[in-house]
Amino acid sequence: MRTVYVNGEYLPEDQAKISVFDRGFLFADGVYEVTSVLDGKLIDFAGHAARLQRSLSELEMASPVTSEELLAIHKELVARNELTEGLVYLQVTRGAADRDFLYPDEDTAPTIVLFTQAKPGLADAPAAKRGIKVISIPDRRWGRRDIKTVQLLYPSMGKMMAKAAGADDAWMVEDGAVTEGTSNNAYIVKGNTIITRHLGEEILHGITRAAVLRMAAESQMKVEERSFTMEEAMDADEAFVTSASTFVMPVVEIDGAQIGTGAPGKVAARLREIYLDESLKAAV
The missing domain is CATH 3.30.470.10 (Aminotransferase class 4, branched-chain amino acid transferase, N-terminal domain)
Known part of the structure; x- marks a missing residue:
């Protein structure tokens, strides 16, 4: 117990x-x-x-x-x-x-x-090797998503919508742009550029997000913090999410459309490797 x-x-x-x-x-x-x-x-x-x-x-x-x-x-x-x-x-x-x-x-x-x-196997989750599938849903949460409150009913509903659609998670969309996942920050990769929504009241200021973006910059990867659309996401070479419990998790399908090759991409895989390595060194 x-x-x-x-x-x-x-x-x-x-x-x-x-x-x-x-x-x-x-x-x-x-x-x-x-x-x-x-x-x-x-x-x-x-x-x-x-x-x-x-x-x-x-x-x-x-x-x-x-x-x-x-x-x-x-x-x-x-x-x-x-x-x-x-x-x-x-x-x-x-x-x-x-x-x-x-x-x-x-x-x-x-x-x-x-x-x-x-959570045995947290760092070596099978999903990280195969990637996850997401769907898009309207973002119907309150406006202060930068405050990590316990009011998680709509994200919970979003998880259930994804499950009903045969997917693993949902990305929320507001005013034509992706805000974030139900319990994670969302990213796409186009060419050599990692794109993720800028900080503001519309998204949670992810701790894993901050660490991953810092490590990406230190590894000479180009990062753009800006809004992106679902159309951009479907045309991306890669997609992934970050959170404290999933670290860096590749996304291989959005709304039924294959992303890139349909397999986890090199950028997400490399960022996951770097994040786990560096975070373990600094763990307390």
């Missing part, structure tokens, strides 16, 4: 409890982060901790712990659950208060929950 962390306590998962008045439950008034674990170490932890603080700040929400305490909690959970390969999920909400659309008093204690998920 897993050990989880709830508001300062390490507990068996079947003893963990949250109030029915928690605003994360009632209003999706909370934020989250997911940090991958490889070889028992945390990947890109500093980036996730920094983005958590930004999300909290944007929602005027207090942080229940310092970054140092957060790292210690992550490491303790990894150790207690003997996690070698998998994920650590972290969620912070505004806390429990009587149901009211207005924020509760500032002395209301935030709720913090962390748990682990074992």
Whole structure:
């Protein structure tokens, strides 16, 4: 049985409890982060901790712990659950208060929950060798997608739309341009250029995205941060997505159309290799 962390306590998962008045439950008034674990170490932890603080700040929400305490909690959970390969999920909400659309008093204690998920073979996922298929769907989320909130109903619906269509995931489209995947940032490759949407309130500022683009630049790869259309995507030589749990994942089909050769491309494969190598070296 897993050990989880709830508001300062390490507990068996079947003893963990949250109030029915928690605003994360009632209003999706909370934020989250997911940090991958490889070889028992945390990947890109500093980036996730920094983005958590930004999300909290944007929602005027207090942080229940310092970054140092957060790292210690992550490491303790990894150790207690003997996690070698998998994920650590972290969620912070505004806390429990009587149901009211207005924020509760500032002395209301935030709720913090962390748990682990074992994912054997995370770094050597078969999908990375065959590539994934995506479909396009309208982007019907709220406007502040740069804040990593727990309101994930539409992305969940998008995953189900993809499953119903025999695909693995969905890319969301707004005003004729791709924003991002349901749980990842989206990229195409044309010639020698990697193209991905520019940062803004329309997409999540991916931690893996930042690392991959930095590594691409260091490897003398050309990067353009701009909007691109589904037509451009279907005409691309390659496509891929990035996220904390999939790293760099090739996309070989979009809306039934084969991308490039229909097999994972060299750019995506190389970026995945570089990312895993460099991230493991810097893991904590």
